[in-house]
Amino acid sequence: MDQPVQRKKFDVAQLRQAPLFAQCDAQTASHLTQLAMVERHPRDRILFISGDEATSFFMVQSGWVKLFRETLDGTQAIIDIVPPGSLFGETAIFEDDTYTCSAEIIEDAELVRLPLATLKQEIERDGTLALDMLKSMTRHRRQQDKELEHRNLQNAPQRIGCFLLRLLPTGAEKNIVLSLPYDKALLAARLGMQPETFSRALQRLKAETGIRIKGAQIEIDDVAQLAGYTCAACTSQFPCSDR
Amino acid sequence: MDQPVQRKKFDVAQLRQAPLFAQCDAQTASHLTQLAMVERHPRDRILFISGDEATSFFMVQSGWVKLFRETLDGTQAIIDIVPPGSLFGETAIFEDDTYTCSAEIIEDAELVRLPLATLKQEIERDGTLALDMLKSMTRHRRQQDKELEHRNLQNAPQRIGCFLLRLLPTGAEKNIVLSLPYDKALLAARLGMQPETFSRALQRLKAETGIRIKGAQIEIDDVAQLAGYTCAACTSQFPCSDR
DNA sequence: CGAGGGTTTGAAGTGCATCAAATAGTGTGG
DNA sequence: CCACACTATTTGATGCACTTCAAACCCTCG
Numbered sequence: 001m002d003q004p005v006q007r008k009k010f011d012v013a014q015l016r017q018a019p020l021f022a023q024c025d026a027q028t029a030s031h032l033t034q035l036a037m038v039e040r041h042p043r044d045r046i047l048f049i050s051g052d053e054a055t056s057f058f059m060v061q062s063g064w065v066k067l068f069r070e071t072l073d074g075t076q077a078i079i080d081i082v083p084p085g086s087l088f089g090e091t092a093i094f095e096d097d098t099y100t101c102s103a104e105i106i107e108d109a110e111l112v113r114l115p116l117a118t119l120k121q122e123i124e125r126d127g128t129l130a131l132d133m134l135k136s137m138t139r140h141r142r143q144q145d146k147e148l149e150h151r152n153l154q155n156a157p158q159r160i161g162c163f164l165l166r167l168l169p170t171g172a173e174k175n176i177v178l179s180l181p182y183d184k185a186l187l188a189a190r191l192g193m194q195p196e197t198f199s200r201a202l203q204r205l206k207a208e209t210g211i212r213i214k215g216a217q218i219e220i221d222d223v224a225q226l227a228g229y230t231c232a233a234c235t236s237q238f239p240c241s242d243r
Numbered sequence: 244m245d246q247p248v249q250r251k252k253f254d255v256a257q258l259r260q261a262p263l264f265a266q267c268d269a270q271t272a273s274h275l276t277q278l279a280m281v282e283r284h285p286r287d288r289i290l291f292i293s294g295d296e297a298t299s300f301f302m303v304q305s306g307w308v309k310l311f312r313e314t315l316d317g318t319q320a321i322i323d324i325v326p327p328g329s330l331f332g333e334t335a336i337f338e339d340d341t342y343t344c345s346a347e348i349i350e351d352a353e354l355v356r357l358p359l360a361t362l363k364q365e366i367e368r369d370g371t372l373a374l375d376m377l378k379s380m381t382r383h384r385r386q387q388d389k390e391l392e393h394r395n396l397q398n399a400p401q402r403i404g405c406f407l408l409r410l411l412p413t414g415a416e417k418n419i420v421l422s423l424p425y426d427k428a429l430l431a432a433r434l435g436m437q438p439e440t441f442s443r444a445l446q447r448l449k450a451e452t453g454i455r456i457k458g459a460q461i462e463i464d465d466v467a468q469l470a471g472y473t474c475a476a477c478t479s480q481f482p483c484s485d486r
Numbered sequence: 487c488g489a490g491g492g493t494t495t496g497a498a499g500t501g502c503a504t505c506a507a508a509t510a511g512t513g514t515g516g
Numbered sequence: 517c518c519a520c521a522c523t524a525t526t527t528g529a530t531g532c533a534c535t536t537c538a539a540a541c542c543c544t545c546g
Contacts, residue, residue, distance in 0.1 A: 050478075069392070069478035077392040077478055094381035101388075123374070130373040131366070137380045138337035144387040145344075149312070149320040151394050152435050156534075184493065192395050197534055199494055215493095215543090235293075235312035235320055399502075427525065440502055442526055458511085458525095 010036040010112050018059055018087055020136050024129040028122040037113045047103040047111075054092035054099045056113045060084050063109025064182050067101045078189050081106070081182065091137075093120045106182055146236070151192055153233045156201035157208065159191045161230030164211075164218060170239070176220040184216075205229075253279040253355050261302055261330055263379050267372040271365040280356045290346040290354075297335035297342045299356045303327050306352025307425050310344045321432050324349070324425065334380075336363045349425055389479070394435055396476045399444035400451065402434045404473030407454075407461060413482065419463040427459075448472075 012029045015021050021029060038061070041047065050069050060082055067079040067088060079101045082088045092099050093116055123130050150159055167178055180187060188198035202213060209226045212219040220226055227238035234240070255272045258264045264272060281304070284290065291297070293312050303325055310322040310331060322344045325331045335342050336359055366373050393402055410421055423430060431441035445456060452469045455462040463469055470481035477483070
């Protein structure tokens with residue numbers, strides 16, 4: 001085992017960038033920050049596997065992390081692909097201190113490792129933190145609901161379009177250029193389809209909405225046109241990222 | 244508008260049957276109970292619709308409630324079918340006091356209406372309640388994760404089999420007779436398939452696992468055989484209801 | 487230049503959806 | 517208790533979307 005751990009600065013201001021810790025009291029913030037460790041991990045590293053005893057949760061500074069579970073025959077079910085700025089592993093506090101999924105680095109990542117025990121203590125003590133945790137879980141729940149709904153109501157091109165829309169900065173309307181955050185095969189899995197289907201569905205989306213595709217770069221002239229096609233089969237209309 | 248409301252007794256003991264309130268302090272329990280109202284609602288009644296201002300949450304005493312959202316063209320996405328003993332609508336506290344889905348009675352129901360404002364206050368005051376709420380949301384989250392996974396990995400007969408298994412009392416092994424909790428068309432929607440597909444998939448399940456079907460009655464001679472077929476494509480093995 | 491992974495394309499195959507119609511089941515009034 | 521109406525469920529035929537298997541292509545990097 002090589003040692004990925006590197007001590008680096010991590011301060012309260014950075015901690016507070018996570019919505020979960022934006023409002024917690026000073027004690028919570030300082031306790032957590034003092035015990036934080038910044039770690040670098042290369043692509044493909046397995047951070048933990050489902051069933052492992054959980055002592056830490058993580059904040060992604062950069063890179064991407066895949067959360068997944070595996071069936072007996074090795075098929076993977078993608079639980080989530082965690083973007084920079086987000087937390088993961090924190091729900092283990094309520095799961096007998098056990099991770100319920102596995103985590104793999106899919107893009108060289110800088111993570112902040114934080115102690116679950118401290119989080120647990122502070123939640124019990126700091127009511128604001130408890131409420132913020134509830135809020136964050138509610139947000140996640142709503143997200144999950146929508147994910148399931150999409151699986152039922154949207155076809156493959158629409159699911160891709162929806163993903164692209166959620167990638168946009170809020171308020172974007174015309175002449176956007178964006179690049180896919182990770183490779184297409186993984187994106188396909190994330191959206192519940194095969195790589196081949198993804199490739200073909202992206203072509204169909206292009207034909208339907210006038211987007212242009214240059215490798216991992218996507219150019220969108222008219223966001224409204226994309227939303228019109230994509231969001232037709234959804235219970236919420238376009239600027240749906242929030243709410 | 245006819246008046247469905249009937250005042251009936253609802254006591255602390257009944258409140259505490261919900262896992263969420265099993266451990267909360269006496270003040271929380273009595274505050275909530277004092278303001279509780281028992282209501283009877285007939286099948287097909289719409290209790291609230293998505294976007295409504297939310298002032299109450301509910302506990303199901305008997306009957307079943309469907310939570311859903313609708314697309315512009317009227318297609319429904321089933322969020323959940325709430326069984327007796329469960330709560331619903333409580334997450335509106337963290338959603339700007341707005342219901343994020345609609346609720347319809349699908350089986351004549353007796354509901355306890357409880358005030359969200361009180362719940363909110365008590366969560367802020369009673370740390371135990373806050374933690375229990377977090378636990379209950381975690382449980383739900385895990386459930387949702389699995390639901391999504393099933394949609395990807397299981398075929399129609401397996402999804403039905405999995406549903407049947409979750410209907411069993413824990414420890415059941417041989418010669419079970421159980422009846423479907425609500426009609427097959429709704430069950431189909433709940434499992435993300437068409438009624439026709441449900442009907443055919445149930446036949447296939449019968450052929451694969453030796454169960455017998457008499458209308459809404461299902462007879463299972465050998466639970467292990469059913470689990471063997473059903474759970475082959477899942478990341479968790481059979482007695483999976485918990486954990 | 488050549489190797490290897492990521493991506494696309496092609497050609498079947500499968501499972502579920504859809505449309506249509508038959509059948510079973512349930513409740514009603516005579 | 518029966519006949520009728522109406523709904524729930526099943527069955528049949530067909531179509532479509534996605535999957536699967538296979539091969540080509542493309543791009544990056546040594």
